[in-house]
Amino acid sequence: MMESRNEAQHSVECDLCQQPVSFFCRRCTVNLCDTCIAIHLRVKSKNGHDIVDYTSKDDDDTCHCDSHPQNDCSAYCKTCDAPICILCVTIKHKSHEISELSDKIEELLKVIAKENDRLRSSKNEFEKILDHTTKMLSSISLYYKQRKDEVTARGEEWHKLIKEIVKKLHQELDDIQKEHEDVLQKQKKKFEEMIAKLDEMNGKTAKLKKSKNVKEMQIFVPVIQNHQNLNEFSQYSFPSFYECKIDPNYLQTYFGYVEKMQEKKTLLLEDELKQSELSSTRILDVPTVTSVIDTGFPASEKSKTRLYDMSVTDDNKVWMGGASRELKLFDLQGHRRHTVSITNIGMYLCMYNKQVVYSGTNAVRMISDTDTVVTMFTTGDWQPYGVTSAASGDLLVCLRKDDQNKVVRYSSTGTVLQEIQYDSLCQPLYKEVVYITENVNGDIIVTDWEKDAVIAVDRLGIFRYSYSVKDSDYDVCSVATDSVGHVVVTDCKDNKIHMLDRDGRFLRYIIPEGGINRPRAVCILGHGEMMVGESKTGIAKRIKYLDE
Ligand SMILES: [Zn+2]
Ligand SMILES: [Zn+2]
Ligand SMILES: [Zn+2]
Ligand SMILES: [Zn+2]
Numbered sequence: 018m019m020e021s022r023n024e025a026q027h028s029v030e031c032d033l034c035q036q037p038v039s040f041f042c043r044r045c046t047v048n049l050c051d052t053c054i055a056i057h058l059r060v061k062s063k064n065g066h067d068i069v070d071y072t073s074k075d076d077d078d079t080c081h082c083d084s085h086p087q088n089d090c091s092a093y094c095k096t097c098d099a100p101i102c103i104l105c106v107t108i109k110h111k112s113h114e115i116s117e118l119s120d121k122i123e124e125l126l127k128v129i130a131k132e133n134d135r136l137r138s139s140k141n142e143f144e145k146i147l148d149h150t151t152k153m154l155s156s157i158s159l160y161y162k163q164r165k166d167e168v169t170a171r172g173e174e175w176h177k178l179i180k181e182i183v184k185k186l187h188q189e190l191d192d193i194q195k196e197h198e199d200v201l202q203k204q205k206k207k208f209e210e211m212i213a214k215l216d217e218m219n220g221k222t223a224k225l226k227k228s229k230n231v232k233e234m235q236i237f238v239p240v241i242q243n244h245q246n247l248n249e250f251s252q253y254s255f256p257s258f259y260e261c262k263i264d265p266n267y268l269q270t271y272f273g274y275v276e277k278m279q280e281k282k283t284l285l286l287e288d289e290l291k292q293s294e295l296s297s298t299r300i301l302d303v304p305t306v307t308s309v310i311d312t313g314f315p316a317s318e319k320s321k322t323r324l325y326d327m328s329v330t331d332d333n334k335v336w337m338g339g340a341s342r343e344l345k346l347f348d349l350q351g352h353r354r355h356t357v358s359i360t361n362i363g364m365y366l367c368m369y370n371k372q373v374v375y376s377g378t379n380a381v382r383m384i385s386d387t388d389t390v391v392t393m394f395t396t397g398d399w400q401p402y403g404v405t406s407a408a409s410g411d412l413l414v415c416l417r418k419d420d421q422n423k424v425v426r427y428s429s430t431g432t433v434l435q436e437i438q439y440d441s442l443c444q445p446l447y448k449e450v451v452y453i454t455e456n457v458n459g460d461i462i463v464t465d466w467e468k469d470a471v472i473a474v475d476r477l478g479i480f481r482y483s484y485s486v487k488d489s490d491y492d493v494c495s496v497a498t499d500s501v502g503h504v505v506v507t508d509c510k511d512n513k514i515h516m517l518d519r520d521g522r523f524l525r526y527i528i529p530e531g532g533i534n535r536p537r538a539v540c541i542l543g544h545g546e547m548m549v550g551e552s553k554t555g556i557a558k559r560i561k562y563l564d565e
Contacts, residue, residue: 029071033057041074043067044087063087084109093121142285142477149479152441160443164275171273186258193256200253211247218244281435283477298501298545300516304529304562307546310351314339314555317362323555325364326403326452326495327538327548328373335540335548336373338363339555344373344384349542349559357388365415365452369406370429376401381414381427394431399423403453403463403495413461415450422447424461424474437461437478446472446480452495457502458519464493464506471496471506473521482521494552499541499563507536509552514539516562529560 029038031050040049042057044064048071049057058066064087069076080090082102090100096113106115218241225234314323317340326338330346334354337345344363346355357373365376374383380395381404393412402415411434412427422445423438440446449467456462459476470485471493484506485493492510499505502519505527514527514536527547538550538557545563550556 038071040068041071043069043074091118092116093118139285145475145479146477149441149477153443156442156444160439168273168275175272190256190258197253200251204251207247214244215246281433283435286476299564300525300527301545301562301564304527304560306529306531306558307561308349308351308559310335310337310347310548310557310559312337312339312345312347312550312555312557313353314345315341316553316555322537322552324538324550324552324557325362326366327540327550327557328366328368329540329542329548330368330373331371333542335542335557336366336368337538337550337557338366338375344375346373347557357384358390359384360390365401365403367405367412369412374404374406374412376404376414381412381431393429394427396425402451405453405455407455407461408459413453413455415453415463417450420448421445422450422465424450424453424463424478435478437474440480446474454496454498456498456504456519457500460519462496462498462504464496466493469493471504471517471521473504484515484517484521484523486515494537495539497539497541497547499547500543505539505541505547507539507549509535509537512536514547514549527560527562529558529562533558533560 029048030036031038031053032048033053033056034050036050036052038048039051040054041047042049044067045057045060045062047057049068054068058068080100082088082090082105083099085102085104088102088104091103092101092106093099093116094101094105094110094113095116097110100118100121101110101115221237222241225237228234312324314337316323322340324337324339328336330336334346334348337347339345340362342359342362344357344359344366345353347353359375360377360382363375367374369383372383372385374381374393376382377390377392379397379400381393381401383391383393385391396414396416399416399418402417404412404414407413407426409426410429412429414425414427416423416425421438423436424447425433425437426435428434438446447463447465447468449465450463451466452464454462456473460473460481461476461478462471462473464470465472468483468485469491470483472483473481475481484504485491490511491508494507494509496507497505498519503524504517504519504521506515506517508515512528512533512535514533516524516527518524529549533549533551534554534556535552536549537552539547541547542559545565546559546561548557548559551558
């Protein structure tokens with residue numbers, strides 16, 4: 018590399034003698050060799066000379082006066098908003114407000130540095146997106162191959178069905194043919210017999226012609242008189258195969274279709290999210306239970322569970338959902354303050370714009386101010402599970418359809434703003450999404466019951482971390498986050514609450530005084546308290562866990 022650059026430099030010649038260049042006069046823009054510097058400096062120039070090393074000829078780190086190009090600027094005229102030289106200070110700008118050049122430089126560099134910091138703050142995110150995109154590019158073909166395999170499988174399924182139809186119709190034709198042959202056979206036999214009978218009569222008649230046996234004739238007359246000839250002849254239609262018209266569009270609607278690619282834009286934030294102050298909080302060694310609420314939900318028939326989800330209101334009350342078609346509002350002392358009827362059991366709920374919102378059948382519903390159920394939006398053939406409101410003012414919803422799982426960011430009117438379903442390798446992120454929460458840094462965190470893990474993606478939907486415990490006694494249930502970014506996970510098998518930091522690293526267990534039995538629902542109350550619901554007892558415990 019160095020060599021080629023040197024060669025390039027040496028291919029440039031001195032403007033005076035054609036020797037390889039070494040220096041450059043900025044004022045005269047002349048290339049010079051070692052020996053010609055002296056010659057050049059002797060040449061009179063109005064602006065003087067400014068000889069620099071040829072390699073640094075473009076590094077102009079000084080500023081020349083506009084009025085006196087031979088002079089470097091040494092002051093700043095505030096009145097003219099321009100750098101000026103020492104001559105200007107005493108003559109042209111004499112009566113103007115002059116400041117130190119260094120002050121102006123400091124001021125400008127401050128602005129530049131600030132803007133540069135602003136731009137650089139995005140670099141981490143850009144690099145993360147670049148990495149994500151690069152990985153996706155390298156594995157996207159696998160994704161499409163999998164989808165093509167699905168189409169092929171569908172085609173094979175249809176081929177099989179068509180083969181079965183062909184077989185069935187063949188069988189029908191075989192059956193009809195047999196029936197057809199049978200009737201023809203019978204007809205053949207009947208007419209053969211009839212003709213034989215006629216021949217017999219004819220023979221008898223011929224025989225009697227030559228006879229004088231009156232008695233025999235007397236016997237034969239009623240026989241021949243009563244003989245009934247066939248008076249009917251049945252004919253059978255020939256069954257034909259009617260081909261139904263094939264409409265390719267009609268076929269397609271039954272076969273399936275490929276959902277088009279859609280673009281969903283997420284705003285990139287320039288300022289990095291403020292890191293909350295962690296130093297002022299300390300997790301209590303022995304978390305204490307400050308109140309106990311008996312929610313009174315009945316036990317479900319199958320799993321004998323009662324309490325499923327909860328969400329805290331702005332005025333510090335908690336909506337609870339359980340194994341009945343109602344949501345109950347409790348204050349923190351445990352008094353029931355309100356009850357509303359809903360369309361299904363209260364499995365998943367959250368607060369959204371001061372209203373309580375829950376997942377209904379293929380729809381997200383809201384309780385209005387008049388306690389009526391309002392459908393916010395429907396979710397098509399996807400079934401909603403966990404719901405949570407996002408800091409952006411949107412709703413994040415866990416959705417499932419067959420074996421597919423995703424998280425969708427909806428606007429309040431149900432516009433799909435973002436879909437989170439695949440990782441950077443184009444493979445499904447989730448197997449069984451259940452509960453969901455958003456952390457203070459924008460992370461979207463779900464519990465996945467099939468994977469038995471907590472899975473976090475960032476605001477853009479790019480995988481961040483997965484938390485699980487290689488322990489059969491661990492059963493991840495629900496998840497919540499507090500104001501400093503702690504991730505709180507209920508473990509309903511091991512009667513523990515796991516506390517993680519915002520990067521998904523285990524910090525410690527939260528086991529309140531007196532223990533907690535099959536914790537499921539969880540929400541953060543503020544003031545270092547959380548509310549945790551016991552799935553089977555229907556008891557909710559208010560737990561002080563942070564020393565604030
Ligand atoms: Zn020269
Ligand atoms: Zn010069
Ligand atoms: Zn000047
Ligand atoms: Zn001036």
